Amino acid sequence: MVKKHYKTVWLSDIHLGCKDCKAEYLLDFLGHSEIETLYLVGDIVDMWAMSKQFRWPKAHNNLFHKLLSLPSQGTRVIYLPGNHDEPIQKYDGMHFGDIEIHRSYTHVTEQGKKLLILHGDQFDQQVCLGSLHSWIGDVLYDFLLFMNRWYNWGRVKAGRPYWSLASYIKSRLKGAGNAIARYRNACVETAKKQGFDGVVCGHIHHPEIVEEAGFLYLNDGDWVENCSALAESSTGELSLVYWSQIKQIDNLVSIVPEQTPKKDSKVA
Template identity: 50%
Template structure:
């Protein structure tokens, strides 16, 4: 595979991104652009809800930064980066194009990635687990309404902090961690994902959907949720030696911080450490 001609601070074997929600006013497109300009990879997995067709059907919102993200991803695909788009629920309008190419981007519903050390990771968006997580129609509708309120509060908080010269902080994410029902739903979702990984006889699973970044080993299976670019601004990377890291973009410092990692490689090289 030919390498793209980018001068970036960090180059990885693999980058995972999900829940960008282009077309939604809560998308943190500027932060993602900064991350992508500083980080390149041999392959990029887009783990669903990249374009938010639901939001676009309600209200057309498409600033230039959203164009720039799509153009940058398509450009890297044209220049030799392997780009895989795993469809989610907000971009399900593209399901007729599963297993086809779109500008050198491969479209799938699920895919199994083999790390450099031979570990197999099932990858999918994760909306198929909703029936195993939901507490009933009333709680589902109530949850959607409350989430809209959380995102509105998040926007107001971010606007105030920005005027004060303070870095981004997710009020929505903080509040969610304090709600018992939300934490129970997150646990149910994780358990459903792990059960699916076990059924498919893989070493781990990478998903998105619930906007809750997490990496942990459960009963011998690695569960990874690479988070989102609505609330948390998180991503996951595989280093050249096979180590996995869950990262959060820190806009105030223009770099990432490591939230969790799985050292599946033989060693942590200096390159791996620099990628943090």
């Protein structure tokens, strides 16, 4: 496959250190891409998961070093830490080697669109209905990821490609749809008040491009369920790339999944 050139790519919710991270897919995507500017829009390393159980397989290590090496290969890398890599937020405005760290950032596309970039955990208080609803949501999401691991382990054993069962089920749950809508509205209203033409975020693992009255809501998705990135072409067109639909990694699910979902495995 010939390398594809992107002016800009946004990635978020990689969750290195979490058992559901699809590091192999992202390594493959980066290996087939030439990127001028890369935004890492939070939850790159899952410090929450690793504080409960340290997990750092070879693919995660390879991906981590690949991201660190990109500046030396000519890619500008800007890192906007989220809630799962929250300790990095205190370095806002500083550099980690050649990687810039910011809590939020402004990007202007080739078509002149001024975009606010942020992870999206800033809106948790506006979106959450309360501690009980939040706990129920975490438990249900853990169970969806548990089913997703087993389902795709079976698909790979049968010689079939990866498919996100978790996303399919989530898209049909009314409560999940309402939460996504509240989150989208919170992002949009904040960016509009600050004079932006659009907002780029992650956090909720729901890739989406919505344009309403000329305003853009752009969610780049994740590498836990969807294996998705937001990309800008050299002429400024914005699109979602779903790498699991483009390239199949045969050994993605090579280890038998864990038998029971764990409460510490939440990734949103």
